[in-house]
Amino acid sequence: MALDVGVIGVGMIGQEHIRRLDGGPGGSRVVAVADADAGRAATVAAQLPAAKALPSGEDVIASDAVDAVVVTSWGPTHEPYVLACIAAGKPVFCEKPLATTQEACRRVVDAEVAAGRRLVQVGFNRRFDPAHRALRQAVDDGVIGAPLLVHCAHRNASVPAHYTRDMSIADTAIHEIDELRWLFGQEIVAAQVFTPRRSSRGGELQDPLLVLFEMADGVLVDLEVSVNVHYGYEIRCEVSGETGTVELAEPAPVRIRREGTVAGLVPADWRERFTLSYDVELREWVDSVVAARPPQGSSAWDGYAAQVVSDAALQSLHAGGRVAVELPGRPELYR
Ligand code: NAP
Numbered sequence: 001m002a003l004d005v006g007v008i009g010v011g012m013i014g015q016e017h018i019r020r021l022d023g024g025p026g027g028s029r030v031v032a033v034a035d036a037d038a039g040r041a042a043t044v045a046a047q048l049p050a051a052k053a054l055p056s057g058e059d060v061i062a063s064d065a066v067d068a069v070v071v072t073s074w075g076p077t078h079e080p081y082v083l084a085c086i087a088a089g090k091p092v093f094c095e096k097p098l099a100t101t102q103e104a105c106r107r108v109v110d111a112e113v114a115a116g117r118r119l120v121q122v123g124f125n126r127r128f129d130p131a132h133r134a135l136r137q138a139v140d141d142g143v144i145g146a147p148l149l150v151h152c153a154h155r156n157a158s159v160p161a162h163y164t165r166d167m168s169i170a171d172t173a174i175h176e177i178d179e180l181r182w183l184f185g186q187e188i189v190a191a192q193v194f195t196p197r198r199s200s201r202g203g204e205l206q207d208p209l210l211v212l213f214e215m216a217d218g219v220l221v222d223l224e225v226s227v228n229v230h231y232g233y234e235i236r237c238e239v240s241g242e243t244g245t246v247e248l249a250e251p252a253p254v255r256i257r258r259e260g261t262v263a264g265l266v267p268a269d270w271r272e273r274f275t276l277s278y279d280v281e282l283r284e285w286v287d288s289v290v291a292a293r294p295p296q297g298s299s300a301w302d303g304y305a306a307q308v309v310s311d312a313a314l315q316s317l318h319a320g321g322r323v324a325v326e327l328p329g330r331p332e333l334y335r
Helices: 014-023 036-047 059-064 073-090 103-116 130-140 169-182 270-290 300-319
Strands: 001-009 028-034 068-071 094-095 120-123 147-155 188-194 209-215 220-226 236-243 246-249 256-257 260-265 322-324
Touching: 001 059, 001 270, 014 028, 014 036, 014 270, 028 036, 028 059, 059 068, 059 073, 068 073, 068 209, 073 094, 073 103, 103 300, 103 322, 120 270, 120 300, 130 169, 130 236, 130 246, 130 270, 147 169, 147 209, 169 188, 169 209, 169 220, 169 256, 169 300, 188 300, 209 300, 300 322
Parallel strands: 001 028, 001 068, 068 094, 094 120, 147 220
Antiparallel strands: 147 236, 188 209, 188 322, 209 220, 236 246, 256 260
């Protein structure tokens, strides 16, 4: 069975996901699109064999032609679309964040719990990255003994002009927040943000940041968030255990030795580094929808939990100090 998908928000990542979904290996095609910019929606639809541009996201969700929905509009618009998908009983893949406040995320969780079945997947793509999956497997297999410490870095070459101080946490570090919860299968119980000497390349931003996360079992995680490193895009994660360490390998496909140096290319940006993860993420999402299985990626609960941790880290960024994460009990639907 082919899965007929509607896409709401056809900007940068929306168009990237459409390329993966339309005629993709999972047997999906895009049949409807909508965007705040109607001209952009019409242009994108015209390039696809089976797609129509509809006036609004609500029209996409309501369309009988649409089996499942992808929400790739800007974060503050996610909540109403995801709620409408749940009300319509349609599976929805929502790019991160699930919503931009923990209250809004909680409303989505409550709606899904009331509906009684898992319809929502949140686009935290690291769970589908082969290198991150291998890292998790090594930890799960106990090859380094019990994990004790984790060292992470999230580095961007540069960020756009609209990037604000809070986005270092809410938009950037939120990927590590989901990754850590998934990697260790447990909650983050506290966050503390430190503000070192500022990079002269960061303008008004507080860049870089050092974030300390405490996991429920006492593992400590340090995360560097640097968003103006100039040299490229780099994601690091090293887990230090009782009998060894495991870390993400350099992603460069080749290593060059010449003129007395050894070099490997650094990805330019997240698209280059994580292309394969998005391919796997959307293929597995299509497979799960077609098979009527609950999605395997981040759930609405994971989206909510990530937002709660992000808010704690933001509170620390604004007011200083260690902030405990207060997460209510996980509903049965997500156990
Ligand atoms: P973008 O290029 O600005 O695209 C968003 C699109 O949505 C724009 O065309 C925008 O139109 C449209 N839009 C805004 N409000 C809308 C509404 N109410 N209904 C329908 N369309 C609406 O942004 P992006 O970089 O693709 O990011 C989109 C989402 O993906 C964000 O939540 C972002 O955090 C997430 N993202 C995730 C990853 C990842 O690694 N998982 C990477 C990148 C982005 P206008 O331009 O006219 O406002």
